[in-house]
Amino acid sequence: MGTYEDVFRASTEDPEAFWLKAAEGIDWEVAPRRALDASGAPFYRWFPDGRLNVCFNALDRHVEAGRGEQPALVYDSPVTETQRTYTYAQLRDEVAAFAGALAQLGVGRGDRVVIYMPMVAEAAIAMLACARIGAVHSVVFGGFAPHELAVRIDDAAPKVVVSASCGIEGKRVIAYKPLLDQAIELAVHKPEKSVILQRPQQRAELGPDDLDWADLIADAPPADCVPVAATDPLYILYTSGTTGKPKGVVRDCGGYAVALHWSMGAVYDIGPGETMFTGSDVGWVVGHSYIVYAPLLAGATTVLYEGKPVGTPDAGQFWRVAAEHKVKTMFTAPTAFRAIRKQDPKGELTADYDLSGLRYLFLAGERLDPETYHWASNLLNIPVIDHWWQTETGWPIVANPVGIEAAPVKPGSPTRPLPGWDVHVLNAAGEPVPAGVDGAIVVKLPLPPGSLPTLWNDDDRFIASYLSAFDGYYLTGDSGHLDADGYVFVMGRTDDVINVAGHRLSTGSMEETLAAHPDVAECAVIGVADALKGQVPRGLVVLKAGTHRKPGEVEAELVQLVRDRIGAVASLKDVAIVPALPKTRSGKILRKTMRGIADGHDEPIPSTVDDPAVIEALRPVLRRADHTP
Incomplete structure (x- = not known):
């Protein structure tokens, strides 16, 4: 493919030629002659004159090419002691x-x-x-x-x-x-x-x-x-917003197929007949893209795993899967490796399996902490590659593209923007910031193929959520910086969506649920750092005056309420009853300040606070170290 610099430059200087060339990797009923329709900007459409069927590209064309007997999907379920291979x-x-x-x-x-x-x-x-x-x-x-x-x-x-x-x-x-x-x-x-x-x-x-x-x-x-139009929707995948209603991310057929097929070779170095194991769930974007669609579009073998990384029966299950199914590239969340490390800190279980075929470990879904990176890298002696993307983007924004040219790893960074993603860091005024200075991470429009064209039945929310903050840019909602070498460092969310073990969850939805309890006057949910899951939610609740209940009774009811309404995935197991919540003089709850205190920072009292004594009273509660579920 040439060097990274060559490929990236081609993708930004002439994106239409770049993506039309990539589209040759897909079988079309009507091949596109145009790559991008920008007439309805900011609602861009990729391959507007193309027609195809994504399922045909994922299955039928490989059978017609004479590879019908090659394994396509391996179902591996240690929890039911079942395996089945589908050609x-x-x-x-x-x-x-x-x-x-x-x-x-x-x-x-x-x-x-x-x-x-x-x-x-x-x-x-x-x-x-x-x-x-x-x-x-x-x-x-x-x-x-x-x-x-x-x-x-x-x-x-x-x-x-x-x-x-x-x-x-x-x-x-x-x-x-x-x-x-x-x-x-x-x-x-x-x-x-x-x-x-x-x-x-x-x-x-x-x-x-x-x-x-x-x-x-x-x-x-x-x-x-x-056959359908390339611009027809393939699926809707809901992702948490900062309010209770989830956002229905739309994925088109043509752009998604082209981008995923291209990414398999360029990013993950997987080609026809090779095996990829993605330890995720089909309910999330990682499962859509890299359990189901991308490996099959590439003619590879994909492993669909039912179970946890540990406990079924031990922390060696991922090693077993990699050895038994001759996995070349493994992809999962850092949470999984923190769980494996917790149960097998020396990695002794790897000795039970032949991992000589495992070439790469990709991690995404949350920030990869340097400690986990070094542990996995030293244990496996293969490239451990952090990469960063979102439900909205459908495929990675920033990665180390080993199929093009592997770059030196910098722990804490998912490396550099992939071809097609023109990443910038801006300050509040929309101005570029110098290298090393944090700001809002944004992507210059148009976004490449495979990313969301809009939200389901909600064009206005699409613009308000992603395109209104900075004219001409997609707002990722993450903050961070670029270093002098162009490496991206993602430091955290800028909204109130938290990342629990790779699952993006709305603290706003949890707050709405807590507030529905008859004894709750007001509440706040914040994400606090957690050694295993990256973040976990912590609820802070003020009870209505005159409420007299047994200690722990209301807290237990609130935990169960969130579980019933949102599900166990929310992991809200820590609810503290407090006398008051810190607020600005205009009445805004100081969630960022509380998050900083909970994460152990010496957070100063903001000048806008209404009552500094409320923050001081909360410090011991927020700094409790026993919040890990």
């Missing part, structure tokens, strides 16, 4: 069958399908089946509670919901069907049908609007691929 031909046939079943239910081009499933192969099959017939899938992480699922059902308005009878968390079996039933009851929009995959660990009782997956596909004719 490209087998996976195509399974997807075509389920796509035909959806078509028989009246699902067609542009219709939405919500997928609420555990980490099973059928989750990927359902996603690809939607893509096959031009439907738009919206995967909801299985850890979300009914209220959060209901919000997403109302926004996406699906014709059909696809779910499973149960999921498995460690040694616990979690019944999904009651959660789905409650969500549909809460939702204003009512899906026409629910398709339920019956798992042997716990079968579900089906209602009048429910259909059994196995029965449905038994008589369904296989569906052919439906």
